[in-house]
Amino acid sequence: MTDTITLTGWSPEAVVFDCDGTLMDTESHWQDARSQVFRDFGIHPAPGFAERAKGVHYIDCGRLMAQEADKPKLAAEMTDSLLRHFMVQVAKDPVTMPGATDFVRRLSGRLPLAVASNCPLQVVESSLDRAGLLVHFEHVVVPSEANAGDGKGEPVRPKPWPDVYATAARLCGAAPQRSLAVEDSMTGIESALRAGLRVVGVGPRPRPEDAARADVWVPALNAPALSAWVESWTAHRARE
Incomplete structure (x- = not known):
């Protein structure tokens, strides 16, 4: 088209x-926030994760991050961290x-x-x-x-x-x-x-x-x- x-x-x-x-x-802010969460938890995401996470609700994104890290029990903690890092980024650069x-x-x-x-x-x-x-x-x-x-x-x-x-x-x-x-x-x-x-x-x-x-x-x-x-x-x- x-x-x-x-x-x-x-x-x-x-x-x-x-x-x-x-x-x-704000997509760059989400990417930066996801990257920071992965670093905080010592996790390396699989290739293509950013595209798979685009547009996904942040709670579902936290679950997805935990699943990709094979650490599903960390989903809630990673979700909280993701939102916290994202809000800091948005406040700095709207x-x-x-x-x-x-x-x-x-x-x-x-x-x-x-x-x-x-x-x-x-x-x-x-x-x-x-x-x-x-x-x-x-x-x-x-x-x-x-x-x-x-x-x-x-x-x-x-x-x-x-x-x-x-x-x-x-x-x-x-x-x-x-x-x-x-x-x-x-x-x-x-x-x-x-x-x-x-x-x-x-x-x-x-x-x-x-x-x-x-x-x-x-x-x-x-x-x-x-x-x-x-x-x-x-x-x-x-x-x-």
């Missing part, structure tokens, strides 16, 4: 963003992804915006706030055992389960099939698709069969084709 927008003639009623790697440039700030500001006020993330709520809100983006989002949805914000108090499971995206669309007052997800990881894309959203994939293009899972794939949120498509939304709504 090329960067050509294939959703011409369709416009969303709500947009739901992933946070890490989509809005905030950097947005290319084009993210302008893209969010362009959409802000035009339609409901939400964030659906696998990170803890405190991490998502603090990083977005430090970047000046939190004010633009009506809802931030993260995994929880009982999410009071969904109006039902039901558990919200992490990606790749559909819960965070389904909940975010509902809170925005939009049907999933009329909502757009913006994602950088295959874990997140799977979550959005299972919830019924259309998907814009962002970042380095993965292998063709993975890129084809998204409706559109662009290198960054400042891609000209993406900007032109967004500008067409007003005209499309006027015809509906």
